[in-house]
Amino acid sequence: MRELAYVRATSPDEAVAAVAGDPQARFLGGGTNLVDHLKLGIATPGTLVDVSRLALAEVEGTADGLRVGAGVRNSDLAAHPVVRRDFPVLARSLLAGASGQIRNQATTAGNLLQRTRCVYFQDASTPCNKREPGSGCSAVGGHDRYNAVLGASEACVTVHPSDLAVGLAVLDAEVVVLGPDGERRLPYDELHRLPGHHPEHDTTLAHGELVTAVELRRSPVARRSTYEKVRERASYAFALVSVAAGLELADDGTVSDVRVAWGGVAHKPWRARVVEDALRGEPLEEERVRDVVAEELRDATTTTGTAGKPAMLAGVTARALTRLAAPGPQVEEAGR
Amino acid sequence: MTALRLTVDGAERHLDVDTRTTLLDALRERLEVTSPKKGCDHGQCGSCTVLLDGRRSLSCLTLAVAQDGAEVVTAAGLGSPDALHPVQQAFLDHDGYQCGYCTPGQVCSAVGMLAEAAQGHPSHATDDLEADPELTDAEVRERMSGNLCRCGAYAGILAAVQQAAGAARAEERA
The missing domain is CATH 1.10.150.120 ([2Fe-2S]-binding domain)
Incomplete structure (x- = not known):
């Protein structure tokens, strides 16, 4: 591990100035991903700028929703009463990720900015275009069980590992970002990117830009939402695939609004817009969901290890939506 | 080296650490508090779990310098042989x-x-x-x-x- 300077920032502006002015500097939040990368030798910053003690750890109500500070711990966000009532997909996606200990340490922004768990990215002895641009991709033709099936490129076939990132994709979220020239906001969908020729960039953020908050708007689909995850063991494992879904039904029982996003599928949370557009205005029927999932996956590329993902996506998307549509406690709550 | 103050199992401890030292290594190798264990050292096994400012946390995934001033309770600090937790x-x-x-x-x-x-x-x-x-x-x-x-x-x-x-x-x- 190379020598490391450590600076504790006393304000967001100071933190941004410290990182933006030094290509070798990185923000340090909860550290659950970055500290591991230091040990593995796959992150080699010269300076860490600690933002974990900045006043960014509040969940505040806004006129139409919530403002979640970048430093709010995953466990605190999942336990927040308004999140549990108005944004269940947020609580469910957070609780599906990592372990109790890690959720106590990991922050909102750090969760969204965590890096891929591709075994080759994490092994400094193998080629990886994301870690070392131009070196090649070991996952093509290698261990492929966790690879992408949509939106991949020749340069990179990995997926985004976060559950929270998928949950947020079905909410009307905005990301608040502080840079050297001040604050900007971007629609959540524009935070993460597909790999293209530059898999070294997971997001559209520039070096030195600091996520300070994520803002959410209340809505009927947010209120009636959930998250389902398929993994190789019951807990504490990354997703093979996952589904975030939100649903609003009209009085006649047809779908008036629906949101679906998939994890374990692409380099960014995959918003299944073909599925959403096809289901709007129709009664919700399981077979129809399976059919439109197949349409969304028309351009999917699978290999031996990922051959099961389309079937998993069809099954778990249908299950999530039909459970949301079923009359039960959730419906009573949604109408309350 | 960075000066650091920790409260460990009720006792105030002062030490100088290299910035790259994890909290786990600071506890075990510098303060000889060997109750938290190093299993995987990558946050996958939980054997390094301590209560950090009252919350269960993985001491292998945090740098000691980032925890200056923190209160750490290990399993050894929860009870004594005569008065187990x-x-x-x-x-x-x-x-x-x-x-x-x-x-x-x-x-x-x-x-x-x-x-x-x-x-x-x-x-x-x-x-x-x-x-x-x-x-x-x-x-x-x-x-x-x-x-x-x-x-x-x-x-x-x-x-x-x-x-x-x-x-x-x-x-x-x-």
């Missing part, structure tokens, strides 16, 4: 271990988990997100999933945590 006693009562290497982490994790449940935190196993969680066996298994036991003493661990949860509830009612 109820969770420690429950692990003894139910053989919640075999080799014992993961046990200090299991014990700290259980103590932190019971506090989270008492505060009403939901888990992946919770059906109704808005209700107060009930610590069923499925809930305990899910909430303790960050602590692996290579000996496979999970049946005893589950029974131990349930005994401690029952004792905590009885105390709440009293």
